[in-house]
Amino acid sequence: MEHSISFIDRKATASQQHAIPADAAWTIDSVAALFELPFNDLLFRAQQVHRGNFDANTVQLSTLLSIKTGGCEEDCGYCPQSAHHDTGLKASKLMALDEVLAAAQAAKDHGATRFCMGAAWRNPKERHLEPVIEMVRGVKALGLETCVTLGMLEAEQAQRLADAGLDYYNHNLDSAPEFYDKIITTRTHQDRLDTLGHVRDAGLHVCCGGIVGMGESRLERAGLIAQLANLDPCPESVPINNLVQVEGTPLAGTEPLDPFEFVRTIAVARITMPKSMVRLSAGREQMDEALQSLCFLAGANSIFYGDRLLTTANPQAAKDRALLARLGMRSDA
Numbered sequence: 001m002e003h004s005i006s007f008i009d010r011k012a013t014a015s016q017q018h019a020i021p022a023d024a025a026w027t028i029d030s031v032a033a034l035f036e037l038p039f040n041d042l043l044f045r046a047q048q049v050h051r052g053n054f055d056a057n058t059v060q061l062s063t064l065l066s067i068k069t070g071g072c073e074e075d076c077g078y079c080p081q082s083a084h085h086d087t088g089l090k091a092s093k094l095m096a097l098d099e100v101l102a103a104a105q106a107a108k109d110h111g112a113t114r115f116c117m118g119a120a121w122r123n124p125k126e127r128h129l130e131p132v133i134e135m136v137r138g139v140k141a142l143g144l145e146t147c148v149t150l151g152m153l154e155a156e157q158a159q160r161l162a163d164a165g166l167d168y169y170n171h172n173l174d175s176a177p178e179f180y181d182k183i184i185t186t187r188t189h190q191d192r193l194d195t196l197g198h199v200r201d202a203g204l205h206v207c208c209g210g211i212v213g214m215g216e217s218r219l220e221r222a223g224l225i226a227q228l229a230n231l232d233p234c235p236e237s238v239p240i241n242n243l244v245q246v247e248g249t250p251l252a253g254t255e256p257l258d259p260f261e262f263v264r265t266i267a268v269a270r271i272t273m274p275k276s277m278v279r280l281s282a283g284r285e286q287m288d289e290a291l292q293s294l295c296f297l298a299g300a301n302s303i304f305y306g307d308r309l310l311t312t313a314n315p316q317a318a319k320d321r322a323l324l325a326r327l328g329m330r331s332d333a
């Protein structure tokens, strides 16, 4: 099936699936060249692009809730929720609607504008989709934007979610195609692109980003950003996650990324995806406030807000409010 999503890849030939269109806006080399800029020059360019497209002092606040935790069939090497890894996490069933709505109301009361519900599924089974659709309807009725991340979708499932009024679907590419097989073996990079195609075709907004700090090279980080930037249309929302190392996952013990390299990744995402919301995502709990401020300077304009991500800690909401106040930044609420 033809999708409205297109993409590029490095070292591809016309016969390969990841062929680089001649008119590709961003080649891997041109993205890698941005990474190579002196830090100050890179941040200056990112600020210029940011200010040309957004109010530089406004940050969008999304709150996450794990509506179905653990026991996942996939073997994603970074993820504490995979049944393939022994992280001591207790698997749980899909949450009840009233509990989800209570969490959404609390998120709204704290100032979040988007509520993102995540499930540890390879893909949603038929019996799960209707309860999730009820959650989407209920959260939307509270006056929040809705986002769900449920794994791979069929075209018809994406359409049903769109018909229920879902605003965003999160599905990450996670890493460059060249690096992907080192991290996940149970589904392919192309599976992810197929789901993104179904999401786009259903008329949903796309939230799609990746993880860095998994031991990838700078060129592989450039490959991830190039592929995200060449999705056509570009994702409206781009979460950049710094690996949260969880004991028991294969990636625990990976050499942590140089913090300035993380800031560079945000800046390059901002320059290559000028109109997208770039979200400073997982890994903030492990960053000090100066580093987070550099990420805002580099063009991040969205965060996960609330004391938890899915299964790991996020900065306390009150601490985030204090940080934004100190920086003279405001939320989009």
Ligand code: SAM
Binding pocket: 078, 079, 080, 081, 118, 119, 120, 121, 122, 149, 150, 151, 152, 170, 171, 172, 174, 210, 211, 241, 242, 243, 244, 245, 246, 282, 283, 310
């Ligand atoms: N199961 C669905 C899927 O994989 O699409 C949805 C939930 S999954 C947890 C959503 C995203 O969380 C992943 O694509 C990955 O980018 C991110 N993630 C998971 N574990 C992480 C970790 N330890 N550190 C940083 N990001 C992580």
Ligand code: DTB
Binding pocket: 064, 080, 118, 149, 170, 172, 209, 210, 239, 240, 241, 244, 281, 282, 309, 310, 311, 312, 313
């Ligand atoms: C995304 O890109 N990051 C979020 C959200 N989308 C679903 C998830 C981060 C998860 C971090 C590890 C955890 O808390 O389990």
Ligand code: SF4
Binding pocket: 072, 073, 074, 075, 076, 079, 080, 081, 082, 083, 119, 120, 121, 122, 151
């Ligand atoms: Fe499952 Fe998603 Fe975790 Fe992969 S990232 S193991 S698909 S919950």
